[in-house]
Amino acid sequence: MSQHTREAKVYVSRLLPEGAMQLLAKATEISEVRVNPRDRPATRRELREGIEWCDCLLCLLTDRIDAEAMDWGPNLRMIANYAVGYNNIDVEAATLRGIPVTNTPGVLTETAADLAWALIMACSRRVVESDTFLREGKFKGWGPLMYLGHDVHGKTLGIIGFGRIGYAVARRARGFDMRILYNGPRRADERLEKSVGAEYVDRKTLLKQADFVSLHPYLSPESTHLIGERELNHMKCTAYLINTSRGPVVDEQALVKALREGRIAGAGLDVFEDEPRTASGLTKCQNAVLLPHIASATVETRTAMGVLAASNIIDLLRGTRPRTVVNPEVLD
Ligand code: DGY
Numbered sequence: 001m002s003q004h005t006r007e008a009k010v011y012v013s014r015l016l017p018e019g020a021m022q023l024l025a026k027a028t029e030i031s032e033v034r035v036n037p038r039d040r041p042a043t044r045r046e047l048r049e050g051i052e053w054c055d056c057l058l059c060l061l062t063d064r065i066d067a068e069a070m071d072w073g074p075n076l077r078m079i080a081n082y083a084v085g086y087n088n089i090d091v092e093a094a095t096l097r098g099i100p101v102t103n104t105p106g107v108l109t110e111t112a113a114d115l116a117w118a119l120i121m122a123c124s125r126r127v128v129e130s131d132t133f134l135r136e137g138k139f140k141g142w143g144p145l146m147y148l149g150h151d152v153h154g155k156t157l158g159i160i161g162f163g164r165i166g167y168a169v170a171r172r173a174r175g176f177d178m179r180i181l182y183n184g185p186r187r188a189d190e191r192l193e194k195s196v197g198a199e200y201v202d203r204k205t206l207l208k209q210a211d212f213v214s215l216h217p218y219l220s221p222e223s224t225h226l227i228g229e230r231e232l233n234h235m236k237c238t239a240y241l242i243n244t245s246r247g248p249v250v251d252e253q254a255l256v257k258a259l260r261e262g263r264i265a266g267a268g269l270d271v272f273e274d275e276p277r278t279a280s281g282l283t284k285c286q287n288a289v290l291l292p293h294i295a296s297a298t299v300e301t302r303t304a305m306g307v308l309a310a311s312n313i314i315d316l317l318r319g320t321r322p323r324t325v326v327n328p329e330v331l332d
Contacts, residue, residue: 009030048069059081070097081101160183208234245271247272
């Protein structure tokens with residue numbers, strides 16, 4: 001572990017909730033904190049200025065921290081990501097440079113699972129479409145065939161990626177008496193499976209049988225376009241695709257086609273392939289509920305994420321092992 005350091009400078013690439021900023025401001029190991037004051041992601045140039053200046057970087061999933069960015073910082077000794085996913089950081093390059101990278105797992109699990117469920121409910125019960133209908137003054141009275149959706153209770157939920165968030169989504173499904181199928185790179189511990197009554201199946205079986213397919217894999221070359229035209233064709237025409245993981249997990253253009261052609265009933269998306277852009281035609285699909293990447297967006301969770309990211313930096317500066325390092329080998 002590195003020694004206790006005074007006078008460290010921390011660059012925060014976007015203003016975070018107060019709890020996190022206060023923690024950084026109060027830490028005696030930190031001499032100065034600079035924050036990108038703008039209400040938008042830092043540009044590459046702004047990021048460069050911050051990295052050139054700082055010892056520790058607190059960055060967001062909208063910041064691409066590649067080898068080039070790391071080499072801007074002659075004193076860069078830590079990268080703390082304000083997200084559980086860290087596909088925005090070239091961890092291998094950081095490891096080569098001996099720079100620890102941290103993320104924020106655990107603190108957003110339940111909140112992200114809640115949002116996956118919000119999408120399941122919103123899609124299947126056509127919440128957004130019917131809200132718009134009413135606001136547009138089109139509601140002229142109750143109708144027996146008006147905004148018919150599909151039941152959630154008693155249906156089959158297919159979870160791809162059975163990590164913390166996937167498991168939390170499954171736990172909630174028990175209250176809806178659902179059958180739970182899951183798939184991932186490996187089978188989960190039997191006790192974990194039993195605790196929610198989840199059944200491990202191959203991906204094709206899951207896609208064919210599930211009424212709701214909820215995606216929770218970590219983004220990697222293997223999970224990029226995990227759901228494309230072929231997989232969408234396996235799904236039932238009454239099924240819904242929910243994605244709260246990372247946009248590139250789904251071939252968005254293929255999804256638009258499937259939604260248009262009614263090959264699946266709908267989709268609930270919180271993430272997109274090329275954020276903040278969405279694939280051509282997606283916003284025209286009435287059978288899709290589209291959210292601007294807000295899975296962890298609650299006051300409580302965003303504060304907890306910030307506190308964890310800030311604590312990781314402070315721990316390192318104090319010579320203590322940060323709690324959530326993704327490349328622990330650099331500290332050994
Ligand atoms: C994460 O932490 O990876 C989420 O996408 C942030 O909302």
